[in-house]
Amino acid sequence: MNNKANILAKDLITFIDSSPVSYFAASNIIKELENSGYRSLNEGDKWKLEAGQKYYLQRNNSAVIAFQLGSEKPWQSGFNIAGAHTDSPHLKLKNESLTKSAGCLKVSVETYGGGINSTWLDRDLSLAGRISINTENGVQNRLVDFKRAVGFIPNLAIHLNREANAGFEYNKQTHLPVILFGSDKEIDEKNYLKELVAVEAGVNADSILEMDLFFYDTQKGAVIGLDQDMIAVGRLDNLAMCHCIYKSLTAADNPQQTNIGVFFDNEEIGSRTMMGADSNFLNSLLERIIFALGGDLEDSLRAKHHSFLISADGAHALHPNFTDKHDKSYAPLLNQGPVIKMSANFRYATTAETAGRFINLCNKADVPYQKMANRSDLPSGSTIGPTSSASLGINTIDVGNPMFAMHSIRESQGTLDHYYMTKVISEFYK
Numbered sequence: 001m002n003n004k005a006n007i008l009a010k011d012l013i014t015f016i017d018s019s020p021v022s023y024f025a026a027s028n029i030i031k032e033l034e035n036s037g038y039r040s041l042n043e044g045d046k047w048k049l050e051a052g053q054k055y056y057l058q059r060n061n062s063a064v065i066a067f068q069l070g071s072e073k074p075w076q077s078g079f080n081i082a083g084a085h086t087d088s089p090h091l092k093l094k095n096e097s098l099t100k101s102a103g104c105l106k107v108s109v110e111t112y113g114g115g116i117n118s119t120w121l122d123r124d125l126s127l128a129g130r131i132s133i134n135t136e137n138g139v140q141n142r143l144v145d146f147k148r149a150v151g152f153i154p155n156l157a158i159h160l161n162r163e164a165n166a167g168f169e170y171n172k173q174t175h176l177p178v179i180l181f182g183s184d185k186e187i188d189e190k191n192y193l194k195e196l197v198a199v200e201a202g203v204n205a206d207s208i209l210e211m212d213l214f215f216y217d218t219q220k221g222a223v224i225g226l227d228q229d230m231i232a233v234g235r236l237d238n239l240a241m242c243h244c245i246y247k248s249l250t251a252a253d254n255p256q257q258t259n260i261g262v263f264f265d266n267e268e269i270g271s272r273t274m275m276g277a278d279s280n281f282l283n284s285l286l287e288r289i290i291f292a293l294g295g296d297l298e299d300s301l302r303a304k305h306h307s308f309l310i311s312a313d314g315a316h317a318l319h320p321n322f323t324d325k326h327d328k329s330y331a332p333l334l335n336q337g338p339v340i341k342m343s344a345n346f347r348y349a350t351t352a353e354t355a356g357r358f359i360n361l362c363n364k365a366d367v368p369y370q371k372m373a374n375r376s377d378l379p380s381g382s383t384i385g386p387t388s389s390a391s392l393g394i395n396t397i398d399v400g401n402p403m404f405a406m407h408s409i410r411e412s413q414g415t416l417d418h419y420y421m422t423k424v425i426s427e428f429y430k
């Protein structure tokens, strides 16, 4: 196995293991950016930007945009933008749902995004997210991560559900509540969870106003396979592409064009939030850069015309046990390079022109590439690509790495593909 690819895969796993939910992904990305000299901007301040300097801003503690100003003005040569998303399907805790049942404490959840629900059973689950607390300076946010396994959703024994192997639909309300533990101690059901969270966060329980907490799998990621050529871990969709982008962005030096890395939240639920791709987050940033550099509205439109956006997200690898699920002419394989995603109905933003530009980048980076279009009788998923492309008026391509089990609690992909994609995005930012 390629040694550089292996080192990069391990770095990716470290990032994902320490990013159980989008808030932590954003915070870890920001740490990397700051280590590389990126400075924080606040949307509420007046900005003074200097050529060659590196900046980032965030929304909701869960979405980040980072950029390094190029030596040329954006209206001369455009923005080089690569984007991904920080969120993944999860079970979100319903904070005030704690009840006792059959001698156990359990809590209800809502499904966030379109996960494969059955994969959440019989896993050791922990809880992480963000809480809002009252302080002397008003409402503030804190990240919380229990880290240890605090709950699980046990399957029903096969003896009590003989049909389980014939396919069973888990009811989200009645079958997915998480068992926290068996307990016969007397507790105040309404405040018990808050008190536990307060201890983890090191705050007073009375100061907690509200909580956005999500269950996640505590099993760590691993490099697996006879030749150690696969990565197995949750949230590869889409933290793997976030990792490619921030690694490439922070490695670039003195670019001519302005380089931008975008890490949106909420792609899994349609992107229509203030921190999602279907918001003004990226557009308002592009315009503020133009105005801060002395440009006007026309310069902003010129800049977008000259720009290119790479929307990077997971792609479905051909599954050896389900080979009929792909059009065999468009069936990507593991460790054979980045996938160009195509859709006649623009579920992906790729056009022949933008595909051509990406192919040139792959050739320059000496990286193989593949193409994917869904079977014509199977509807396709989507990405941040079409939304961003339409609202910004920027030429866009959808690409991604081939992976198995997208939206399972544990996904897998090729080690080499991660290395390849990072090489291509790095070439883009050069």
Ligand code: ZN
Pocket: 085, 237, 238, 267, 313, 314
């Ligand atoms: Zn995705």
